[in-house]
Amino acid sequence: MAAALALPARNARAADVDVIVIGAGAAGLAAAHDLKAAGRKAIVLEARDRVGGRAFTDASLGPSYDAGAMFIHWAERNPWVRIARELGIETRNExxxxxxxxxxxxxxxxxxxxxxxxxxxxxxxxxxxxxxxxxxxxxxxxxxxxxxxxxxxxxxxxxxxxxxxxxxxxxxxxxxxxxxxxDLVVPSGYGNLVARHGAGLDIRLNQPVSAIRWDGPDVAVTTPAGTLHANACIVTVPVGVLKAGTIRFTPALPSRTRNALDGLGMGALxxxxxxxxxxxxxxxxxxxxxxxxxxxxxxxxxxxxxxxxxxxxxxxxxxxxxxxxxxxxxxxxxxxxxxxxxxxxxxxxxxxxxxFPAWWTDPFSRGSYSVCLPGRAAAREQLAEPIGGRIFIAGEATAGGGAMTVGGATLAGRTAAAAVARIKA
Ligand SMILES: Cc1cc2nc3c(=O)[nH]c(=O)nc-3n(C[C@H](O)[C@H](O)[C@H](O)COP(=O)(O)OP(=O)(O)OC[C@H]3O[C@@H](n4cnc5c(N)ncnc54)[C@H](O)[C@@H]3O)c2cc1C
Missing domain, CATH: 3.90.660.10 (Polyamine Oxidase; Chain A, domain 2)
Incomplete structure (x- = not known):
């Protein structure tokens, strides 16, 4: 009875925002840009106080260095070559x-x-x-x-x-x-380049997501600032964060998604x-x-x-x-x-x-990048399967041959955005 009473109220509720993207790394930024270009209203919720995720140019010692991603791999088809060119940022051979x-x-x-x-x-x-x-x-x-x-x-x-x-x-x-x-490098920092790419997006920093509810007519996403309702949600947090259970899903993630996560680990570069x-x-x-x-x-x-x-x-x-x-x-x-x-x-x-950017113990990465366990090579595709028609997991882990990279994360973010764009606002 309680559920029956609750449903009409939730059905009547307009979404606070069309799409919520969780994570302002390469995948989240790509998804948010493409959604914006498609005329959809998306906000990005980011746990850290900065944009870029595992692409991070650290200047805390004075001279800067890339504490995470450094190389634009497989540059011949990597979207970051073009993004850098459009932003007027130099790339060159190492x-x-x-x-x-x-x-x-x-x-x-x-x-x-x-x-x-x-x-x-x-x-x-x-x-x-x-x-x-x-x-x-x-x-x-x-x-x-x-x-x-x-x-x-x-x-x-x-x-x-x-x-x-x-x-x-x-x-x-x-x-x-x-x-x-x-491989190309970015002399001014790959992390700086990725952060620059966040300009113009609606990114809310210091918003660690703790819960996602997806059994109603929308998706409810909870941070310390409260709960927001959206028509769809793209989750780009690293596999290590998903495996750690930092975000409580209600209902629990489907068994296929959990099974996919069991087939993936995080490296510790x-x-x-x-x-x-x-x-x-x-x-x-x-x-x-x-x-x-x-x-x-x-x-x-x-x-x-x-x-x-x-x-x-x-x-x-x-x-x-x-x-x-x-x-x-x-x-x-x-x-x-x-x-x-x-x-x-x-x-x-x-x-x-x-x-010491210790990605392995960092609560927002829990490792450097995803690694498929032996016998589990289908895990990446399985992880990308839509959940309840409204939740889309994307990031380097779902990037197939582009996995483990910034370029792959970007392509995976775009794929998720295209899937969301097919859902009615
Ligand atoms: C040491 C190291 C070296 C690397 N070298 C290279 C390289 O040379 N070339 C290359 O292409 N790749 C490299 N990589 C990998 C590359 O950095 C990643 O594959 C890529 O940045 C992942 O992008 P993403 O968007 O999938 O995830 P992320 O960049 O991790 O973005 C996910 C975002 O989600 C946020 N988040 C986490 N939990 C929450 C939460 N609960 N609520 C809200 N937000 C949350 C995170 O803070 C993060 O900003 C390297 C990585 C490391 C660590």
């Missing part, structure tokens, strides 16, 4: 001018070991080129298992710095379909930025130092990129999770120690500040 040095436990890696590493690398691509995975799926670790316990971990270790995840948790089939192409002022210690700006003594604990250092007073350390997988949980001081001590072993004690003393 110049790896400074070279690359490999270390093992702080000492230059012996040539024989380097050769073994080089031989192991490329195995994944060779295997994937040869494997027919259209009817089966397996983990990258299993794909490489016949290389043996000495070579297989080395062959897959590079994935820690690209996918940010351990090889036994990556679907080979999903990995095989990821798009490839040229993590950057730790150190400010090192003045002195260069004889190192050419732009050189990369890789500590590769243990294949499961790779740490790459971009030394003084573009001549800036910065050293950017990055790592992935369980190693990055450990450091994220240990916290900024422990992480600073750890990377400073690694740097000291490779370069000498003086560089350790020259570190004046650090910034």
């Amino acid at each position: 110049s790896w001018g400074g070279g690359f040095q490999v270390f093992a436990s702080g000492k230059p890696m012996p040539e024989a070991d380097r050769q073994r590493r080089r031989g192991a690398f490329g195995q994944i691509d060779r295997r994937l080129d040869a494997a027919d995975l259209s009817r089966r799926d397996l983990s990258i670790r299993d794909l490489l298992s016949d290389l043996g316990p000495d070579v297989s971990p080395i062959a897959s270790s590079g994935l820690l710095l690209s996918i940010g995840e351990e090889s036994d948790r990556i679907s080979a089939r999903d990995y095989q379909r990821l798009w490839a192409g040229d 993590t950057k730790i930025a150190l400010k090192v002022e003045g002195e260069r210690f004889g190192i050419a700006p732009g050189t990369s130092f890789l500590e590769a003594g243990s294949p499961s604990r790779l740490m790459n250092f971009d030394m003084f990129p573009e001549g800036k007073d910065l050293v950017i350390a990055y790592c992935g997988g369980d190693y990055a999770r450990e450091l994220s949980v240990a916290g900024p001081e422990a992480a600073r001590a750890h990377v400073t120690e690694l740097l000291t072993q490779m370069v000498g004690a003086d560089i350790g003393k020259a570190v004046t500040e650090m910034a």
